[in-house]
Amino acid sequence: DKPLLADYAVWGAITAYTKSHSLLANLKDLEKFTAWMNRMDQRQECKDAIERVDKALKDAQETIAAEAAALAAEKAKLGSVVEVPTIEGSDPETDPLDAFKNVLAAQLSTLIDVDIKILYDALEAPRASENGHIALSVPRLRLKGAPAAIAADIVAKFQLNDYVLSTKADGPFVNFFLNHIKLADSLFHKIYDTKEKWGCNQSGGNKKVIVEFSSPNIAKPFHAGHLRSTIIGSFVRNILQANGYDTLSMNYLGDWGKQYGLLAVGFERYGSEEKLLEDPIKHLFDVYVRINADAKENEAVHDEARAYFKKMEEGDEAALKIWSRFRDLSIVKYKDIYARLNIAFDVYSGESQVTDGMDRALKMLHEKNLLTESDGALIIDLTKYKLGICVVQKKDGTTLYITRDIGAALERYEKFGFEHMYYIVASQQDLHLKQLFKILELLGFDWAKKVTHLNFGMVGGMSTRKGTVVFLEDILEETRDAMHEVMKKNEHKYAQIEEPLEVADNIGISAIMIQDASARRIKNYDFDWKRMFSFEGDTGPYLQYAHARLCSIERKTEMEVNPKADLRHLGDSRAAGDLITMIARYPQIVRETIRSFEPVNIVGYAMKLSHNVSQALESMYVMGAEKEVAEARLFMYWSARITLGNAMRLLNLKPQERM
Structure with missing residues (x-):
């Protein structure tokens, strides 16, 4: 009976029965029967393997379905996903923040009858971080009607997406709060790939x-x-x-x-x-x-x-x-x-x-x-x-x-x-x-x-403090010696510096250069010895300290920067969002500064970035944090260090790793 013979368990019973009742006539028949049974064993192993694969596949499909459902639910909260358009004058390939601005401009162009390029140009950094990450200046659109009313109407109609988490009307401005985790993902990897070239572009065409x-x-x-x-x-x-x-x-x-x-x-x-x-x-x-x-x-x-x-x-x-x-x-x-x-x-x-x-x-x-x-x-x-x-x-x-x-x-x-x-x-x-x-x-x-x-x-007022005539070398010697005296006051840190005089010289030169570069190009200014040596306020030594502090985080953690770090562990803190957005603004600052050739633009940016780093470090420590959290934060601070160092080199400073 074929249905009966197809059951492996039945065949086992038949085998036992035939052996016990001598139903197999001779040894040759027994050998044939045994070979046949071995083939049946192999078939059963295949059947078991197939069942295991089927089960694993089913489990995987269930997992994928669950993740897809979760992702769909998250996207439903965020709104529709918008593709990044191309806009003249923008550079999303080298500037991740431009990708967000392009998406914003494209979506806004569906809400108001304004050219996408004009909208892109009207997107700017808010005056204060509590006002979001990008602001739309409605007056720059030159639309008929009250700018405040237009701003409120835009907010009412704007559909959130995976680039923009929320919007807010603030008088004649529309403030956009970005998905800073999404921004960080593209931003940090761009910095990781480009390092010292981060922030540069090819708009000059090698002319x-x-x-x-x-x-x-x-x-x-x-x-x-x-x-x-x-x-x-x-x-x-x-x-x-x-x-x-x-x-x-x-x-x-x-x-x-x-x-x-x-x-x-x-x-x-x-x-x-x-x-x-x-x-x-x-x-x-x-x-x-x-x-x-x-x-x-x-x-x-x-x-x-x-x-x-x-x-x-x-x-x-x-x-x-x-x-x-x-x-x-x-x-x-x-x-x-x-x-x-x-x-x-x-x-x-x-x-x-x-x-x-x-x-x-x-x-x-x-x-x-x-x-x-x-x-x-x-x-x-x-x-x-x-x-x-x-x-x-x-x-x-x-x-x-x-x-x-x-x-x-x-x-x-x-x-x-x-x-x-x-x-x-x-x-x-x-x-x-x-x-x-x-x-x-x-x-x-x-x-x-x-x-x-x-x-x-x-x-x-740029003479030596003794009032003698002005040879630059005399100024450099005096700033180096004065900075060296300041450094020696912290005996513990001083002992860790391999070439203290060289470091003192670099910090002193940073003090001179930043004091000069902090003044508008065409403005006259008075050289201030007292302010120059300060590690507080917007001075050269302060910038060097900020960079050295970031280097110290990397040394103390003894962790390698992990480009695969899960950046969701940065959380939704305002300190993280502000720092990420400030890092992301660097390429735009580089592009804009070529219009004025004002060093103060880069000085101002470097100072703001240093302040954001300081604020983040108050609550987002790396040492002692769980591994996944520490990796995400280290990647963020490493990206800040690369950016700050690049800005300092534009100003001809040598970023210090210890001081």
Whole structure:
């Protein structure tokens, strides 16, 4: 009976019965029967395995169904999921916060009749964190009707989604509270993948840009004005690089002119080979001061200087050899100072190196009939442009700054074909640069519109605390020593620092740079020694302390940053949301700063980020927390450290890991 024989248990009974009743006639039949039974055993094992797989599959399906139901329920609470659209000017690939702004703009465009790009541009950071993470400024939409009423209507119609958890009307603003866990997930992984490149973009398209800055005069002190040009110029170069431009930083030294004739005459009288090799800048300055004093008493000294410089312009080998030595020794010393400031140049140029361009420029000025003779000198009359009279050649045939600057600009464009060139020079030179640009325009150069003067105000009170004259190196020495004394007050931390003098030097330089960068570029400001050394308030030492504190968290936990950390363990605390959103704003700050080239924008951002870190650390500790919670928080603080360090490097600071 087939149904009966199909039951394995029945076959077992048959086997036992046949054995006991000798139903198998011989051994051969028994062997066949045993082989057949073995096959039946294998079939049963397969059947058992299939049943186990079926059960596991069923369990998995039930689990998936349960998770899907939970996810569906969560999505039902949040609203519909919105795909990220593409909007001109946004960069969601490098800026995770832009993805949220794009979603918001797209959804808002379905509620009000406004172009999506205008909506995107109207989304901004709220003035206070309690007002949400992104705010829509209704007045910027230029709609008819009361902005407050429009804001309330938008809130009433807005459908929540997995990007936006809640909305709130606040007068003419609509405040959006984001899903900061979703933001953190894309944000932290973007930072983990890009690290030191986090915040950068390629909007510049690798176009060539020249930034001329610092440009001290040989034989004169590297003073506060040069320091401002150096700090601002290096920042301009850095922010251009961060926005995808191919930059060339140029130090255009003041290394030509009658003053070098004066210096050569002075060195013949007062020079010392030993002092020159020891500190060329200071010794040449001392010589220059002494010979200037002589010149005030004796006009013949000026005649000697003019004659010497004329020999230089005529190519006299002996005169040029002495000048070249002064120049080369000074550049070596300058490079040491720049290295200490964490600043480097791609090119060291100078007025002396543009003779060919200068000669061609004079020839072109003649051909364009732009030159007029006046008392034996050659001038360009720019009075109809309200730029006065510009002398380009003295009556003795020697040239001036403007002549050499015209030649330099001509040679730079021919050599580098720049998309833009920036001159980082004090506002005292506004007229000079306006004259230069107008002359380039009158010469018919199309690229004249590609040159820009980024000016800045002056620094007051930047002498040593003893009131002595202003050599930058003296300022750096004094700040280092003062900061070293502050550090030694904490004996425990001081003992853990491997190179305390180097750290003190870096913190002191940070103090100088942040005090300078905290002022608007065009504003004059007074150098404040007392404020500079403070670890409280918005100072350089405070920024360094914030970075070192984040490094200390990573050291003390002895945990590796886990990019697979479950960020849901960050919870819904406001401190976490504020810190995550502040980290996310960094790429936008980098993009926006290129419009103004204001270092204070990055300084302000770095300070706010440091404050957010401090607030989060009050309640969201890593040490002692459960593993999953600790991993999520460590990933957040690590991302904050990378962001803060990148912002500090834009400002030419060396982020400290211990202090």
